Amino acid sequence: MIRVLVVEDSATMRHLLRESLAADPELQVVGEALDGAQAVEMVGRLRPDVVTMDMMLPTMSGLAATEHIMAEFPTPILVVSSADRQELFTTYNALAAGAVDVLEKPRGDASDAGWGRRLCACVRMVSRIRVITHPRARLAGRNNRAEAPPPPPPPPSGAPLSAVVVGASTGGPGALTELLRSLPPTFRTPVLIAQHIAASEPFAVAFSDWLGGQTGRAVSYAVDGTPLHALAGRIVLAPPDRHLLVRDGTVRLSNAPPRHSCRPSVDVLFESVAADCGPAAAGCLLTGMGRDGADGLLRMRARGAVTFAQDETSCVVYGMPREAALLGAAVHIMPPARIAARLAELTAAAGVRR
Template structure:
C-alpha cells in the first residue's frame, strides 16, 4: 500500500485527486491538507509515503511547506501545478528545494483524457524515490552537513584551450542540479552549454523553466533552434525543446521528432552521441541526477572519443539512476557533485573554439 497525503486548498481539485487515486487499490489517501501549515504537521504525524503538493496555499505557501518537509521529515513530493506563470516559478523553486517531480493540473480539454492514469503512474514512481534531508535545509542549521568528499585529482584537458562545447543531461532532480552547476561556472565562461532536461512537455512549463533557470543562474538560457551554428553560441545555455531531440551535425544545432530513446524525447543519448561524433576530445559531457539509463551509453561514447566526462555523485543526486549507469560502465572519468563539476570545467580553459 502506498500512503498518499493530498495537499490542495481547492475542494474541486481535491475531489479530482481523490477520484483518480481511488481507482488504484494500492494507493491510499491517508490525509488531506488545505494549508501549508497543515501539510507540514500532517507529514510529521502521518508519515505518508508520498505527497501531492499544490503551490498556491493559504498560510505558508506550497514552496515553504516543501522546504519545511524536506528539512524535517523528508518525503517524496509530487508538485501538482497549474500553468500559471507565477505558480510555475514557485514550482521550479520547489523542485530546487527537494520536490521530486511536477505534473500539470487538468486543463479542462482533451489532454485530460489520460490525466488520472498518468497521475497514478507518476505517484508510484515518485513514491519509490529515496529522499534525504535537502541541502537547502542545512543552510540554517536544521541539519548537519555531510562530510566533504576527498578532492579528486586535477583535471588535465587533452587539448588546452580547445573545449568547443559542454553537453549536459539530467532528469528527476535536474532543476536543482542544473542550477547549482550553471551558477558556479565563472562569469566569463564562454563555451556553449547544450542541455537535455527531461521535464513536463507543455509549452507553458517549458517557457517558464528556461526563464526560471536564467533568473536562478544569471546566464543566457534559451531553447535550441534548428540550424544555428555552434560557433555563434558563445556564453549561451541551450535547452532541448519539449518533445524534440537536439543534436549536432556539421557543427550546427539540429532538432528532430524522431523516435524516443529509453522512452525519452528529448534523449540525452541522442545529444551525447552527436557531440562525441562532432567534437570528440574538444567536448565535455556531464550526466546529472535522474531515473533510468538515458545518457550513460552516450557519455561512454564521448569518453571513448577523448572528451572529459563527469557523472554526478550519489550523495548529491535526487535519484542516482542515470549517473549510476554511467559509473557502472566506466563512462565517467570524474564523479562529483555539481559545484565541483563546475570547478573542473572552469579548469578546461573554456574558450569556445571557432569551427
C-alpha cells in the same frame, strides 16, 4: 499500499484528487492538508509515502512547505500545479528544493481525459524514488554555500573545449542550477542541455526563463541551424519533445523516435557530440531515473572527451549517473559545484596553452 497525503486548499480539487486516487487499489489517501503548515505537521505525524502538493496555499506556501518537508522529513513530493506563469516559476523552485515531479492540474478541456490515470501513474512512479535531505532545503543557514574542495589539477595537454553537454532528468532543475551558478562569469564555452521534462508544454516552455533567472545566465531553447561558435557564453536547452544534437559544428533538432522513452534524449545529444567534437568536448550526466545518457557518455569518453557523472550523495535520483559509473563512462564522479570548478579549470588551462 502506497500512502498518500493530499495538500490542496480547494475543496473541489481535493475531491477530484481523492476520487482519482481511490480508483487505484494500490493507493490510499491517509490525510488531507489545507495549507502548507498543516502539510508539514501531517507529514511528520503520518509519514506518508508520497505527498501531492499544491503551490498556492494559505498560511505557508507550497514552496515553503516543500522546503520544510525536505529538510525535516524527506518524502517524495509530486507537485500538482496550474500552468499560470507565476505558479510555473514557483513550481520549478519547488523542484529545485527537492520535489520529484510535476503534474499539471486539469484544464477543463479535452486534455483532461485520463487525468486521473496520469495522476495515479505519477504517484506510483514518485513513490519508488528514494529521496534525500535536499541541500537547498537545509533550513539552518541554507543561504550559506559550503566551500567546494579544490578540483584536481587539469591535465598537462588537451584541446580547448568547443562544447559542454549536460543531461539530466528527475532532480535536474536543482542540479543544473547548482552547476551553472558555480561556473565563473568568464566561462564562454557553449553549454547544451537535454533535460527530461515530462510535464505539459507550458511547464516545459517556462523552464528556460526560470533557469536564466536562477543562474543569471543567457538561457534559451535551441534553434535549428545555429552554428556552435555563435553560442559562446550561452546556455542552450533541447526544446520540448525534440532531440538536440550537433552535426558539422551546427546545432540540429530532430523529431526522430524517442530513445529510452525520452525525447529529448541525452544519448542522442552525447553521441552526436562524441562524433562531431571528439576530445574538444566535456559531458556531464546528472541526477535522473533510468539509463539515458550512460552509453552516450561512454561514447564521449572513448573519443577523448572529459566526462563527469554526479555523485550519489548529491543526486535526487541516482539512476542515470549510476549506470554511467558502472559502465566506466565517467572520468570524474562529483557533485555539480565540483563539476563546474573542474570545467572552469579545463577551459582556463586550454586558454593558457593556446
